[in-house]
Each structure stands twice: as C-alpha cells, then as structure tokens.
Amino acid sequence: MARYHIETYGCTSNRGESREIERRLRDAGHHRVEGVEEADVAILNTCTVVEKTERNMLRRAQELTDEIADLYVTGCMALAQGEEFREADVDAEVLHWDEVPEAVTNGECPTPTPDAEPILDGVVGILPIARGCMSNCSYCITKQATGRVESPPVEENVEKARALVHAGATEIRITGQDTGVYGWDTGERKLPELLERICTEIEGDFRVRVGMANPGGIHGIREELAEVFAAHDELYNFLHAPVQSGSDDVLEEMRRQHRVEQYVEIVETFDDHLEEWTLSTDFIVGFPTEDDEDHEMSMALLRETRPEKVNVTRFSKRPGTDAADMKGLGGTLKKERSKEMSAAKREIVGEAYESMVGDERDVLVTEYGTGDSVKCYDSAYRQVIVQNADEYGLEPGDFATVEVTGHQTMYAFGEPL
Ligand code: SF4
Incomplete structure (x- = not known):
C-alpha cells in the first residue's frame, strides 16, 4: 500500500473531491502521511481562479516533482489547462479526480474492504462481486491483506444488482480485486454468466461497467465474455485489462499470470466482436529488471493495441514484497521512461477523442x-x-x-x- 501526501487548493468542491479521493485511498489500504519526504506519491488538487494562482500551482507542482517520484495533478487547473503543466515540463500525470485513487496503486489491484457491500452513490451503484485474486505478483502488497478468491453465488450478486437498480442506480459498477476470476474458487469462472443474468433478468434502463479484470483471468473466457458484451446494450463496451509490461521477461519477474500474447489475443477477440469499444490498461514503468529493450517492447505494445485509457505508474518499492529486494533502476531513468510513455498515451487518447468530434x-x-x-x-x-x-x-x-x-x-x- 502506498503512503501518500495530498495538497488541496481552492473551493469547497475541490475539498469535497479530495475527501472522496482520500476515502477511496483509505478503503484500498493506503496511508496518508504529513510531509512529502515520507510519501511514495503526492497528489496536488489544483485551483485556477486567477493567474497568480496558476503560477503558484505550476511552481508547487515543480517543487513536488523535485522531491518525489510520482505526482498526480487534478482539480480545475489540471483539467482546464493541463497543457500548461506539460509546457512547463512538470513531470506529472494529469488526471480527473476520480481516476486518482486507481492511479496511486503502483499496479496493485483495487482492494474491496472485507465484507464490502453495494453502495449507491448518486445514480451510480457500486457492486463488489468478489474478493481476493488468484495471483501472487512480486511487487504487490495488497495480496498479503486479502488472500485467495472468495465468490458469492451468482444469484446473490444478481439480487444485489437488482436492489441497486430499484434504489435508483442507472449505472452499476461491477468491482472486485480482479473481476475476471469471479467464481474461480468454485471451479468455474462466472463473470459472463453474471453479466448475462444482470442484463436479462433486471428490468429498467441502466448501464453496467465491468471493473478491472487481469488478462490471466479472462484469457480463457475471452470469447464468451466478448459475446456477452456484443449481445447486451446495457454493458458499456469497456474492458480494463492491466498488462503492466510488453516484455514477457518482465512479466515473469513480476509473476503476472499472463504473457503478452494472451493480452493481445484478448484485444483481438474484442476487436472481432465489437464495432467500437474502449480498451483500458496499465503499465508499470521502471520495474527493477526492465532494460531498454523491455521498455521498447512496452512502447511497441502500447502503440499496437492503442488503449484509450492508460494508467502509467512508475515502479516504487513496497516494503515486504519480493520486488522490494531487487536492485532498483535509477530515478532519472524511470522518469524518462514514464515521460515517454505518458506522451505516447496522450497522443493515442487525444486521437481517440478527436475522432469522435462531429458524431x-x-x-x-x-x-x-x-x-x-x-x-x-x-x-x-x-x-x-x-x-x-x-x-x-x-x-x-x-x-x-x-x-x-x-x-x-x-x-x-x-x-x-
Ligand atoms: S493480481 Fe497481482 S497486483 Fe492484483 S491483487 Fe493479486 S497479487 Fe496483487
């Protein structure tokens, strides 16, 4: 889990968003620390009311990147004038506030709290379908807190989804540490069945977003899953499958349960079944064993599969994990690689949104x-x-x-x- 430092500027709306960022980080097991020196990551929630404030925000962002490996910038200025951070050569990820908690995780999966129950947040119903994962990634500290997969029966999750819709949810967000392995503990992967039943058995006008599913868990059910997505308009055509690296050697050292080819096959299967869909993925940049060639392979994979949503995380050591004992790469090299990847990501995502104009x-x-x-x-x-x-x-x-x-x-x- 990460130690984070957060600074919030501006109005009550910004403060409310920071509170929500903190709540989600806390639920995922991260800890707030006072002082940048103690932190793994920093979050700057910006304001842009007057020009002077803008200059202060840029200066503060610069100071934070000098002091810390990972900086996430959010808030009004980041979203309205994100380009200014890039023009000022501030090495930070500019994100919408609700993307920050996921980005802070160092490639670890989001962790539902024990016995997490559905929550209705406005018209968004959050439905945790299972807990735990089937992997043992060498950089992950989350795993130590959660253990193996525990999946409640499909019927139970369908009822929870129905209750959310009856309570006013028009969007159901299916979450879990790894939604793709739902049912793994019972000997059968049940995500396609669950989605099919939610879409066919619940009355009402609603959409369903499927949360993070590791490629290792969904590769074996990719056809079935893509068919369910194609058959039901209720499902957003969106898949978050974190690949983490374009190099099989690095994936091996990370102890990920997939290889690059399997990830590509998942993408190809969704391409075959869906006319338009969004691929979301994550890359960890600067893993201790990542050499120049490995990094180039990650860049090539990014350009080949063109995900329209990408979390780029610079590797940082989590105490007690096996990867923490590996000899790390230099901070400058990690920064260079993450900058290169973030620039490519912005280009790909920008082109995707540009292609929508006029539609x-x-x-x-x-x-x-x-x-x-x-x-x-x-x-x-x-x-x-x-x-x-x-x-x-x-x-x-x-x-x-x-x-x-x-x-x-x-x-x-x-x-x-
Ligand atoms: S899949 Fe890997 S990163 Fe995710 S919780 Fe499991 S061990 Fe951690």
Missing part, C-alpha cells in the same frame, strides 16, 4: 461536474461533458443524445440534440 452519441448522465456541467458516458464508456446542463434540463440518471463538439485530452464536449 452523435447516446450517453448516460452519471454525475454533476464543475460549474453547471454534467458528466456523461457513451456506449464505449468515453466521457462526454455537457455544459449548461440546467438549460438542457439534464441531471444524473438521464439518457440523452449529444453531438460531440470538441475535446480535451481525456474527455469530449457534447451538446444535446
């Missing part, structure tokens, strides 16, 4: 954004922001058709038709 998209409004905006998702779980939501009478839970009018690096802008 009509059916979207679901999931929450309020900053000012008078709402956050929406299309069928491939690409984020579309609609401004002046009041004027259009849009609120969370609504379905709408929008024309995509522009984009930022990580989201598009749309106008209701």
